[in-house]
Amino acid sequence: xxxxxxxxxxxxxxxxKYGFVTDIDSDTIKKGLNxxxxxxxSMKKNEPDWLLEWRLDAFRKFQKMTEPEWANxxxxxxxxxxxxxxxxxxxxxxLESLDEVDPELLKTFEKLGxxxxxxxxxxxxxxxxxxxxxxxxxxxxxxxxxxGIIFCSISEAIQKHPELVKKYIGSVVPKTDxxxxxxxxxxxxxxxxxxxxxxxxxxxxLSTYFRINQAGTGQFERxxxxxxxxxxxxxxxxxxxxxxxxxxxxxxxxxxIALDDAEIKYSTVQNWYxxxxxxxxxxxxxxxxxxxxxxxxxxxxxxxxTGSAVTWKYPSCILxxxxxxxxxxxxxxxxxxxxxxxxxxxxxxxxxxxxTIISKGISAGKSNGNYRGLVKIMKGAENARNFSQCDSxxxxxxxxxxxxxxxxxxxxSARIEHEATTSKxxxxxxxxxxxxxxxxxxxxxxxxxxxxxxxxxxxPMEFAVEAQKxxxxxxxxxxx
Amino acid sequence: MLKIKDLSVEIExxxxxxxxxxxxxxxEVHAIMGPNGAGKSTLSAVIAGREEYEVTGGxxxxxxxDIMDMAPExxxxxxxxxxxxxxxxxxxxxVTNFIKTAINESRKATDLDPMPxxxxxxxxxxxxxxxxxxxxxxxxSINEGFSGGEKKRNEIFQMAxxxxxxxxxxxxxxxLDIDALRIVANGVNKLKGKDNAIVVITHYQRxxxxxxxxxxxxxxxxxxxxxxxxxxxxxxxxxGYDWIKQGA
Numbered sequence: 001x002x003x004x005x006x007x008x009x010x011x012x013x014x015x016x017k018y019g020f021v022t023d024i025d026s027d028t029i030k031k032g033l034n035x036x037x038x039x040x041x042s043m044k045k046n047e048p049d050w051l052l053e054w055r056l057d058a059f060r061k062f063q064k065m066t067e068p069e070w071a072n073x074x075x076x077x078x079x080x081x082x083x084x085x086x087x088x089x090x091x092x093x094x095l096e097s098l099d100e101v102d103p104e105l106l107k108t109f110e111k112l113g114x115x116x117x118x119x120x121x122x123x124x125x126x127x128x129x130x131x132x133x134x135x136x137x138x139x140x141x142x143x144x145x146x147x148g149i150i151f152c153s154i155s156e157a158i159q160k161h162p163e164l165v166k167k168y169i170g171s172v173v174p175k176t177d178x179x180x181x182x183x184x185x186x187x188x189x190x191x192x193x194x195x196x197x198x199x200x201x202x203x204x205x206l207s208t209y210f211r212i213n214q215a216g217t218g219q220f221e222r223x224x225x226x227x228x229x230x231x232x233x234x235x236x237x238x239x240x241x242x243x244x245x246x247x248x249x250x251x252x253x254x255x256x257i258a259l260d261d262a263e264i265k266y267s268t269v270q271n272w273y274x275x276x277x278x279x280x281x282x283x284x285x286x287x288x289x290x291x292x293x294x295x296x297x298x299x300x301x302x303x304x305x306t307g308s309a310v311t312w313k314y315p316s317c318i319l320x321x322x323x324x325x326x327x328x329x330x331x332x333x334x335x336x337x338x339x340x341x342x343x344x345x346x347x348x349x350x351x352x353x354x355x356t357i358i359s360k361g362i363s364a365g366k367s368n369g370n371y372r373g374l375v376k377i378m379k380g381a382e383n384a385r386n387f388s389q390c391d392s393x394x395x396x397x398x399x400x401x402x403x404x405x406x407x408x409x410x411x412x413s414a415r416i417e418h419e420a421t422t423s424k425x426x427x428x429x430x431x432x433x434x435x436x437x438x439x440x441x442x443x444x445x446x447x448x449x450x451x452x453x454x455x456x457x458x459x460p461m462e463f464a465v466e467a468q469k470x471x472x473x474x475x476x477x478x479x480x
Numbered sequence: 481m482l483k484i485k486d487l488s489v490e491i492e493x494x495x496x497x498x499x500x501x502x503x504x505x506x507x508e509v510h511a512i513m514g515p516n517g518a519g520k521s522t523l524s525a526v527i528a529g530r531e532e533y534e535v536t537g538g539x540x541x542x543x544x545x546d547i548m549d550m551a552p553e554x555x556x557x558x559x560x561x562x563x564x565x566x567x568x569x570x571x572x573x574x575v576t577n578f579i580k581t582a583i584n585e586s587r588k589a590t591d592l593d594p595m596p597x598x599x600x601x602x603x604x605x606x607x608x609x610x611x612x613x614x615x616x617x618x619x620x621s622i623n624e625g626f627s628g629g630e631k632k633r634n635e636i637f638q639m640a641x642x643x644x645x646x647x648x649x650x651x652x653x654x655x656l657d658i659d660a661l662r663i664v665a666n667g668v669n670k671l672k673g674k675d676n677a678i679v680v681i682t683h684y685q686r687x688x689x690x691x692x693x694x695x696x697x698x699x700x701x702x703x704x705x706x707x708x709x710x711x712x713x714x715x716x717x718x719x720g721y722d723w724i725k726q727g728a
Contacts, residue, residue, distance in 0.1 A: 427532075432568040434552035435528050435561075436582035436638065437589065446581055450572030450621070 029086045035059065038186055041086050045155050045189070048162060058175035058185035065179045071341040072370045072402060075310045078249045078284060085187045085220070144202075150195040151206055154222050157193035164195055168226055172255040172292045172318070180251040180312075181288040184220045188253070191222035196231040196262070205460050207236040221252040227262035227297075234265040236463055248273075249284045250308075256291030256299055260321065263298045264291065267459050269467050271474075272307035279337025279366075282309025289313065295321035295350070302458040304467040305332040305342060306474040314372065316345035319353035319381075326355040329455040331467075333474050334367030334399070343373035343404075348384040348414070357388040360452045363399035364475060374406040377414040384414045392422045393451055395444075395475070445472035481506045481677050482527075482646055487538035488702075489519075489526050496522040498702035499538065504695075506645070507674040511688055511713060512681045514699035515721045520681045521565060523699070524650045528562040529555045542646065557589040559645030559676075563635040563652050569623040575634065576604070576618045579641050586642065607640040611667045628655025636667045647671070648679040653687040665690030685717040698724050 029040060038059055042052040067077055144151050150161060157165050175185035196202050227233050250272065258264050266289075275282025285308035291299040301315040317326030328344035346355035355375065363369040375386045392401035403420055425447055433443035449456065449468050456464050482504045489497040496519045504510050514520055526533050527540060529552035540547055547555055570578065584594040595603075604618065611633050623631055632652050639647050649668070653661055668691050672678060680691055688696075688710065696713045698706040698721075706712065706724060716724070 426568070428568045429570055431530055431552060432564065432570070433582075435556055435564075436578070436642070437553050437556035437586040438581055439551075439553045439585065442581065442585060446573055446578070447570055450570055450577075453572035 028084050031082050031084045033080050033083070033085060033187070037085050041187060041189060044086060045158070047158055050166065051158060054170070054175065055186050058182050059187075061176045062179070062182035062186055065176070065182055067179050071312050071372070072368070072404070073310050073312065073339040073341050075284065075339070080183070080249075083249060086189055144204075147200055147203070148197040149200065149202055150193065152193055154188075154191040154193045154224060157224070161193070161195070164226065165193070165224065168255065168257055169222075169224055170255075172257060172290050173253050173288050177288060180286040181253050184222060184251050184253045184288070188220040188222035191224070191252070193223075194225045194233065194235065196227045196233045198228045199230040200228075201231065202233040205234045205236050205463075207238070219248070219250045219252070221250075221254075223252070223254040224257075225255070225264060225266070226257045227259060227264050229259045230261040231259075232263045234267070234460060236267050236269075236460065238269040238271075238463070238466070248282075250286070252287045252289075254287070254289040254315075256289075258291060258293045258297035258299050258324075260295040261297060262294070263300075265300045265302070266291070266315070267463055268301075268303040268305075269459075269463065269470060270303065270305045270307050270311075271470055273309075274307050274336065274338045275309040277336050279309070282338070283307065284309060285311045285313060287311075287313040289315035290318065290345075291316070291326075292318045292320055293324035293326060293353075296323040297321055298325040298327070300327040300329070300458070301344065302329040302455065303331070303342075304452075304455070304459070304470065305330070305340065306470050308340070309338060311338075311340040311342055313340075313342045314344055316347070317355065318347045318349065319355065319384075320349045321353075322350040323352045324350055325353070327458075328355075328357045328359070328373075329458045330359045331362070331452045331455045331471070332360070332369055332371075333362045333471065334364070334369040335474055336365040336367060338365075338367040340368070341370040341372055343371045345374040346376070346386060348375075348377045348381040348386070351380070351382040352384070353381055354385045355387075357386070357390070358454050359388075359390045360455055361390070361392045361401055361403075362395070362448060362451070362471075362475070363392065363401045364395040366398045368400040368402075370402045370404065372404040372406075374408070375416060376407075377409045377411050377416070379410045381411050382413050384411065386414075386416045388416075388418045390418075390420045391451070392420075393448070394422065394424045441472075444475055448472070448475055481543060483539075483541040484527075485539045485541075487523075487526070487540065488536045489522055490534045490536055491522070491532060495536075496533075496702055497526070500699075500703055502697065502704060504677050504679070506677050508695065509672065509678045509680065509691060509693045511693035511696045512679060512699055512704075513683065513685075513696060513713065513716060515725070516683075518699040519702045520699055521650055524562055524648045524679070524681055527555075527648060528552055528560060553585070554589075556642075557586050561639050561642055561644030561647045563632070563639060563647065563649045565651040565654065567623045567626075567631045567635055569621070569626075571621050571624050573622050574619050575622050575637075578622045579604070579638060582638070582642060603641060607637055610640060610670060611637050612663050613637060629657060629660035632656055632664055633660065633667075636664050640667060640671055643671075643676075645676050646679070647676065648681065650681045651683070652680070653682055653684065661687065662690065685713040688713050700724055 035056060038055050042055060173181050176182050194206060225235060256264050256266060272283035272285060293299050299317050303315065305311060315328060319326050326346050332340050332342050334340050343359060344357055357373055359371045361369040361371055371390045377384045390403050394401055401422065405418055407416055429447055430440055430443050433446065448471055456467055459467055484500060484502040487497050487500040512520055522533060529550060535548065542558055542560065580600060587594060613633060626634060632655060652664060656664060680687060680693060693710055696708050696710060697704045
C-alpha cells in the first residue's frame, strides 16, 4: 500500500456520526407478513374499504413475484416474515404545535443539527416530520391552506381527500410495478401527500425529514405529489437513521404527477445508516420513485445519496406530454462496504420531449457504486433529446465503480448524447491543497464538493449547505 | 530564516540531492539556477514537505524550528509558500472558494476566526489589480482551462493573498510571454519586503532582470557548486553551464 493509499484509507474510514437511538414510546405490532397484518394496518389507520382491497390485491400479486436480482449488488435477502409492519409513536393527543412534540424527538433533530424551530424561523420551510411511519407534527399548514395547497401525511389525505388519493395512487407506479413496490402497496403505513392547485406557485420549499427509529421495523413510505395545471412546487426530502446491527429494510414508493405546464422539483438528501466499517448492519434502501409529465410539464429529480448499506433506486420520468422535460441530478457516495445501484429512467413518449441526466458517483473504501440508466425514445416521440453525463470518482484502489447506460431508440429523429468520465483524486491535487495550508480531510471535502458542483447547484440554498456538509462528513475523518 | 544543512534526498532509489547546504535571511532574494535534472524542483518540493521524497540525511530549519517532521499544511501555516511549476486543476472549485479555504485554514491553525467576507473581498480585489487579472477569473475553476500565463499569475495571486514569509517560485517564468513575465515579476517585487524572503528557481537569467536577486546559487548534481551575486547569473547566461560542470 502506498503512502497515498494509506492516507486515503484513513480519511475515508469514518464512524457513522448519527448512530444513536432515540427512546420514544412506540406501538408495534407482531412480526410477520400475511393478510391479517394488512387488515390490521388498514383498520388501525381507519381506512376506507377500497384501500384495503387495493392493499390486498397488491399483496396477492406480490406473493407471486420474486425479488429482483439484476442489480449489481450482493446482500442477504431480508426475511420479510421477521419484520414488524407497523410501528407508530403512541399518540397522546392531537398535536397543534411543536411544544407538544415528544421532547426526545426534538432532541433527535437537534443532534442532527436540524432544529425545527430554527428551520422554521430562518428558512420558512414547512416541515412534515415522519418518524417511524407516522406524522407527528405538521406546520405552516394554515398558510398553505389559504392557497389551497394540501400538505399532510398520506393517512390524513386518505381521510380528508379520498377522491384525490383514489384517483392518483398507483397511477404512476402501479401496485405490481416491481417486487418492492408491490410490498409497499400492501403494507405502507404512512408518508406524505401534497396537492398544488391550478396555477399556484407554492411559496415555500416543502420539506419532510424521515427517520427510521424502531429496531426491526421496516419502513414503507408512500409519497404522492400532485401538481395541477400550471403550478410549481419544490419538495425536499432528507433522511438519517440511527445505528443498528441488524439490517433494516426501507422500500418506499414516491409518485409525482405534473399536469399540463406544471413543474415539480424533488430533492433528496439520504443519509441512512450505512453499516459499520466492517460492512455489518445498515439500511437496505429499495425505492421506487417515478413521475409523469403531462403537456409542457417538467420534473426535476435531485438526489444526494450518502447513506444505506445497499441502495437500489432509479427516480424516473415518463415524458408523456408533448414538450415535457425530465431532469435527473445525482451524487451517490459509497464508502467502506456500501453498495449502490442507482440511476434513472427517462421514457420519452411525447413529441419534443427533453431529458438531462447528470450523475456523479464517488466510491471510497471497499465500496461499489453503479450507475444504471435507461433512455427510451418511443415511436411517437418526434425530436426527442437527451443529454447524459456520468462521472465516477474513485478514492483509493479497493473500490469499484460501474456505469450501465441503456439506450432504446424507436424514432429516428431522436438526438442522444452520452458522456462519461472516470477519475481519481490525485496525489498532486492533495499536495497542492496541503501546500496552501488546507489539510487532507478538508482538501478531500473541497475536491469532492467541486466535483459535485453541477448537482449541488440544483439544490435549494439551505439544503445545498447541508448536503455539502454531509458529503464532507461521509468522506472525511475529522470534520464534524 | 531558512537553514538547510547537508540535505540528501532520494526518490525511488535515485539520489537527487547529495548534501546540499543553503542559508538565507529575511529580506533576501536568492536565485537557484542549474541545468535540467540538477535537483531544483526536488529541493522546492522537499522544503514544502512533499512526501514521495525520502530524506536520507541532513536538516531543514525554518525560523529556528526543525520542520522535517511537519506535514505540508503545517509548513504552509508557518508561512512557507511554493509557486508550482505545474499548478494542478481542481474542477468545480472556484479560485475564490479555494483561496478563502486556504486563508481560513491557515487562520484556524493559529486560532484566528475566519477572515470577514468584506475584508476578504477587498483583499482579493486589490491583489487582482496588482496582477492585472480579469474579474471573471475569480469564479473560474482553479487552473481548469487556464493558459500557461494565467496559471502562473494565479500562483502569484495566491502568494499575494497568503502573504508568506518564505516564497519559493519554481520556474515561474516558464510559459510566460514578455508581458505576463513583467506583470508577474512586478507583482512579486511589490510583495518583497524586509520581513520575507524569496527563492527564485529558474533556468534562465531573463526573470532575474525583473526580480533582482541578492544571491545566485548554481545547483549541479544535487549540490550547490557555486554561489555569487547577480553577476553570476549573467556569466551563466553567456557561457552556459558547461564550465560549471567541468569545474565541479
